[in-house]
Amino acid sequence: MARIIVVTSGKGGVGKTTSSAAIGLGLALKGNKVVLIDFDIGLRNLDLIMGCERRVVYDFVNVINGEATLNQALIKDKRVSSLSILPASQTRDKDALNKENVGKVLEDLGKLYDYIICDSPAGIEAGAMMALYYADEAIVTTNPEVSSVRDSDRILGMLASRSRRAELGLDPIKEHLLLTRYSPKRVEEGEMLSVEDVEDILSIPLLGVIPESQAVLKASNAGEPVILDTESDAGKAYQDVVDRLLGETVDFRFLVAEKKGIFSRMFGG
Amino acid sequence: MADASIEFKGTSFTLSVLHLKTSDLADIRADLVNKVAQAPDFFYLVPIVVNIEKLDCSIDYQAIKTLIEELNFTFVGFTGSVTKEQRKLIRDLGFSFVNTTKVNTSQKAAIVEEVVTAKTEKIVEAPQSPLYTDKVHRGQIRSGQQVYAKDQNLVIIGSVSAGAEVIADGNIHVYGSLRGRAIAGAQGHHKAQIYCQKLEAELVSINGNYWLSESMEQHWGSPVYIHLTDSELTSSKLI
Numbered sequence: 001m002a003r004i005i006v007v008t009s010g011k012g013g014v015g016k017t018t019s020s021a022a023i024g025l026g027l028a029l030k031g032n033k034v035v036l037i038d039f040d041i042g043l044r045n046l047d048l049i050m051g052c053e054r055r056v057v058y059d060f061v062n063v064i065n066g067e068a069t070l071n072q073a074l075i076k077d078k079r080v081s082s083l084s085i086l087p088a089s090q091t092r093d094k095d096a097l098n099k100e101n102v103g104k105v106l107e108d109l110g111k112l113y114d115y116i117i118c119d120s121p122a123g124i125e126a127g128a129m130m131a132l133y134y135a136d137e138a139i140v141t142t143n144p145e146v147s148s149v150r151d152s153d154r155i156l157g158m159l160a161s162r163s164r165r166a167e168l169g170l171d172p173i174k175e176h177l178l179l180t181r182y183s184p185k186r187v188e189e190g191e192m193l194s195v196e197d198v199e200d201i202l203s204i205p206l207l208g209v210i211p212e213s214q215a216v217l218k219a220s221n222a223g224e225p226v227i228l229d230t231e232s233d234a235g236k237a238y239q240d241v242v243d244r245l246l247g248e249t250v251d252f253r254f255l256v257a258e259k260k261g262i263f264s265r266m267f268g269g
Numbered sequence: 270m271a272d273a274s275i276e277f278k279g280t281s282f283t284l285s286v287l288h289l290k291t292s293d294l295a296d297i298r299a300d301l302v303n304k305v306a307q308a309p310d311f312f313y314l315v316p317i318v319v320n321i322e323k324l325d326c327s328i329d330y331q332a333i334k335t336l337i338e339e340l341n342f343t344f345v346g347f348t349g350s351v352t353k354e355q356r357k358l359i360r361d362l363g364f365s366f367v368n369t370t371k372v373n374t375s376q377k378a379a380i381v382e383e384v385v386t387a388k389t390e391k392i393v394e395a396p397q398s399p400l401y402t403d404k405v406h407r408g409q410i411r412s413g414q415q416v417y418a419k420d421q422n423l424v425i426i427g428s429v430s431a432g433a434e435v436i437a438d439g440n441i442h443v444y445g446s447l448r449g450r451a452i453a454g455a456q457g458h459h460k461a462q463i464y465c466q467k468l469e470a471e472l473v474s475i476n477g478n479y480w481l482s483e484s485m486e487q488h489w490g491s492p493v494y495i496h497l498t499d500s501e502l503t504s505s506k507l508i
Contacts, residue, residue: 157411
């Protein structure tokens with residue numbers, strides 16, 4: 001059975017799509033068969049981050065409505081052949097999805113892939129509920145600031161009460177905390193919540209901490225998921241996240257501000 | 270509207286009824302003083318209706334009222350199944366007469382008996398809090414979630430997140446941080462208390478008296494319990 005993982009947050013702009021793309025590609029690079037689904041119907045973004053926006057012919061809603069087959073809609077990644085993308089529709093809205101049809105699509109995909117990554121839209125409305133309903137695991141993406149943490153808390157409540165697992169009384173969704181845009185320097189200056197603060201409030205296991213990095217914006221604009229930028233801190237941190245998802249124990253990096261050494265001071269880092 | 274400032278509504282109350290078996294004021298006083306001594310706080314200013322149906326007509330209504338008030342009860346009026354004339358007499362003297370629901374005479378004796386025994390038992394129990402069972406919730410209560418323990422105490426093994434709400438008719442115990450809202454004694458219970466391991470609440474309320482975060486500075490972040498003393502919220506450290 002495929003692992004269905006929803007990448008969710010409640011709040012918008014915290015890095016759900018960036019994380020979905022990086023984690024999906026990372027899992028595929030490790031030899032897993034992965035499909036990324038964009039649940040943000042009407043605000044399609046995942047195709048841009050993945051760099052396949054010019055190859056979208058059919059989308060998720062076409063498949064739901066029976067206007068296209070899964071094979072027609074799935075876009076194979078040009079970098080890794082075991083990765084596919086199911087893009088969202090840009091012209092429809094979130095009411096185009098319903099539980100039965102989404103369940104059917106996920107069931108079909110489950111036969112073909114090891115991992116199904118659902119990139120959730122922001123908010124707590126129908127679209128986000130649809131993305132998390134069938135999940136086995138959830139990556140709760142959170143920025144280290146109070147409003148993002150509170151929205152994540154709200155989503156955690158939804159995961160525990162509104163998912164299929166909750167409705168059927170099965171084992172609860174396995175929750176992971178992914179802290180993005182983390183700046184150790186600003187934490188030290190007291191401008192940002194620390195990892196400990198966020199863990200204390202949300203009390204779910206930490207999957208990864210992605211440092212604030214210029215590389216992320218560059219990667220998004222280029223359509224190359226940041227995990228491919230193996231020199232960047234963010235790329236390395238996403239690699240750690242993938243390893244942890246695959247069951248490895250990896251120490252957390254990038255949690256303390258780098259002290260500038262004499263050389264970097266002299267040559268400007 | 271002409272009478273927007275007031276509104277009349279009918280509501281049922283449980284009132285203590287004092288059944289008089291003799292018109293001898295000295296005997297009544299002695300027994301009453303004796304009774305009050307058992308639980309002075311409970312009887313203080315308690316509204317009392319006096320049932321006079323076992324007495325003959327020739328009683329001193331004013332003297333009874335004075336006696337009742339001297340012993341720090343609040344006198345409400347007279348009651349009992351009496352003749353129309355007697356009822357009119359009571360009204361004419363300036364006292365209110367409280368009508369009871371009709372019961373037939375054979376039942377009446379039994380009920381009167383019951384009321385008297387129930388009342389004697391109540392004297393011992395009444396000053397204590399009502400006995401509530403516990404509703405236990407395991408796990409964190411997340412933002413946007415609400416848990417209500419109706420006619421129960423609420424025990425939470427986990428934290429209450431900011432934006433979450435926990436409500437109980439009895440006490441609230443949080444084995445974790447209290448960051449959301451906690452409302453104890455929701456249906457009116459002034460002895461309700463709130464316990465938590467870390468106080469960081471948005472709001473706490475007991476029996477309608479509430480505090481916002483700014484009033485909790487003294488014990489912010491500490492393990493505390495919150496209770497009412499003379500209608501004022503008070504927090505005390507647990508450890």
